Amino acid sequence: MDIGSKSSSRRARAVSPYGAGRTSAQRATIADAAERMSGAFTVEELAEAVRREGGSAGTATVYRAVAAMSQTGHLERVGDRGGKSLYVRCDVRAHHHHLVCTECGSIAETPCPLDDAALSAAGGEGFVVTSHEVTVYGLCRTCSGSSRPAEES
Amino acid sequence: MDIGSKSSSRRARAVSPYGAGRTSAQRATIADAAERMSGAFTVEELAEAVRREGGSAGTATVYRAVAAMSQTGHLERVGDRGGKSLYVRCDVRAHHHHLVCTECGSIAETPCPLDDAALSAAGGEGFVVTSHEVTVYGLCRTCSGSSRPAEES
DNA sequence: TTTACTGCAAATCCTTTGCAGTCTG
DNA sequence: CAGACTGCAAAGGATTTGCAGTAAA
Numbered sequence: 527m528d529i530g531s532k533s534s535s536r537r538a539r540a541v542s543p544y545g546a547g548r549t550s551a552q553r554a555t556i557a558d559a560a561e562r563m564s565g566a567f568t569v570e571e572l573a574e575a576v577r578r579e580g581g582s583a584g585t586a587t588v589y590r591a592v593a594a595m596s597q598t599g600h601l602e603r604v605g606d607r608g609g610k611s612l613y614v615r616c617d618v619r620a621h622h623h624h625l626v627c628t629e630c631g632s633i634a635e636t637p638c639p640l641d642d643a644a645l646s647a648a649g650g651e652g653f654v655v656t657s658h659e660v661t662v663y664g665l666c667r668t669c670s671g672s673s674r675p676a677e678e679s
Numbered sequence: 680m681d682i683g684s685k686s687s688s689r690r691a692r693a694v695s696p697y698g699a700g701r702t703s704a705q706r707a708t709i710a711d712a713a714e715r716m717s718g719a720f721t722v723e724e725l726a727e728a729v730r731r732e733g734g735s736a737g738t739a740t741v742y743r744a745v746a747a748m749s750q751t752g753h754l755e756r757v758g759d760r761g762g763k764s765l766y767v768r769c770d771v772r773a774h775h776h777h778l779v780c781t782e783c784g785s786i787a788e789t790p791c792p793l794d795d796a797a798l799s800a801a802g803g804e805g806f807v808v809t810s811h812e813v814t815v816y817g818l819c820r821t822c823s824g825s826s827r828p829a830e831e832s
Numbered sequence: 833t834t835t836a837c838t839g840c841a842a843a844t845c846c847t848t849t850g851c852a853g854t855c856t857g
Numbered sequence: 858c859a860g861a862c863t864g865c866a867a868a869g870g871a872t873t874t875g876c877a878g879t880a881a882a
Contacts, residue, residue: 548836548881569872584839589872591837609847609871625806639801644792645815652820653778653787661812662798667805701856701861722847737864742847744862762846762872 555581556591560601560615565632568610604633604661623660629669636662708734709744713754713768718785721763757786757814776813782822789815 559575560567567575573588583591592613595601601613604624614624614633625634639660640648649655664670712728713720720728726741736744745766748754754766757777767777767786778787792813793801802808817823 550837550879550881552838582839586840586873587838611871623801625802627806628809634806636801636803639797640792640813648776648789648792648813648815649778649817650789652823653780653815653817654823655815655817656781657817658813658815660793660801660814662801662806662808663810663812664802664806664808670805670807703855703862705863735864739848739865740863762844764846 552576552581552583552587553591553594555579556583556588557595557600560595560613563615565630566604566607566612566614566626568607568612570610572613607631623662625662625664625666627666627669628663629665632666632668634666705729705734705736705740706744706747708732709736709741710748710753713748713766716768718783719757719760719765719767719779721760721765723763725766760784776815778815778817778819780819780822781816782818785819785821787819 555576556572559572559579559581562579563572563575569585569588569592572592573583573585576583576588592601596603596613599616602616602624603611604614604626605612616622617635621638622635623638625636627633640658645655645658648658708729709725712725712732712734715732716725716728722738722741722745725745726736726738729736729741745754749756749766752769755769755777756764757767757779758765769775770788774791775788776791778789780786793811798808798811801811
């Protein structure tokens with residue numbers, strides 16, 4: 527999100543493997559770690575994963591890498607957990623959205639359920655739709671199977 | 680959002696006028712100011728609006744009021760601008776989503792473009808859909824009229 | 833050689849919290 | 858009266874930034 531400084535994803539030159547301008551060991555390891563993460567993760571968790579993989583990267587570096595990868599679409603921010611931003615790795619190629627399990631936090635991709643007609647209809651008269659975001663919350667297969675679907679504050 | 684500390688919008692008892700437990704002058708003024716805000720606003724902007732209306736309310740109070748109103752659905756967080764959370768006043772009664780103008784930041788409501796079928800289809804096998812969020816970005820009537828409709832997702 | 837990327841630590845700064853006093857119900 | 862709500866100021870804590878050093882191109 528971040529309204530006001532909307533993403534205008536103009537792409538002029540081919541992006542580097544991981545969205546970075548240069549290929550440093552850290553950026554590569556960070557991208558790799560992100561690739562292996564299952565579900566959503568915080569920057570902090572990603573940093574831990576990097577170290578676990580044997581790499582080293584300061585907090586600032588991870589933050590900067592995440593920012594870079596978010597800009598190229600390799601990563602996407604999908605909300606927050608306890609004040610920390612949550613990100614998920616994305617398949618840059620296809621337009622898709624996310625299924626978020628409110629029980630365990632796992633995230634899965636889902637094809638876009640909206641077509642152009644639905645979108646322009648949503649926009650209505652005078653509103654030019656340029657992009658959209660859809661997030662579906664619920665219980666993943668695992669969570670819906672074992673825990674009671676109860677839920678009430 | 681805030682995955683992990685879900686939102687279960689089940690309401691048990693009738694809510695007070697503005698979602699507060701008690702009706703203090705501040706809460707009333709804050710709710711009023713929110714009512715008058717056009718588009719999205721930050722807590723800080725809401726506080727300014729309150730003072731402009733002649734009321735007084737400390738920052739902490741406004742934050743607490745916003746939190747309370749968010750919980751009752753009178754306010755909804757719709758992203759952030761420069762690190763500050765953005766909120767919009769909502770019509771509590773109907774299920775709807777938001778149209779966000781990426782040019783001026785104004786926000787409008789739009790009916791939900793998804794039906795149950797589309798939702799369960801999105802969830803697919805094993806995922807139990809409990810709620811969802813849709814945000815449509817584009818240019819509002821005003822902005823699309825005067826500025827070039829460039830940009831593509 | 834140029835300059836993007838790193839790291840560390842200091843700095844930012846939005847948001848939350850502790851507490852004592854005030855006011856609603 | 859009980860306990861919600863306020864305000865002020867002091868945390869709290871995620872994210873950013875300055876700077877000098879290192880390495881990719």
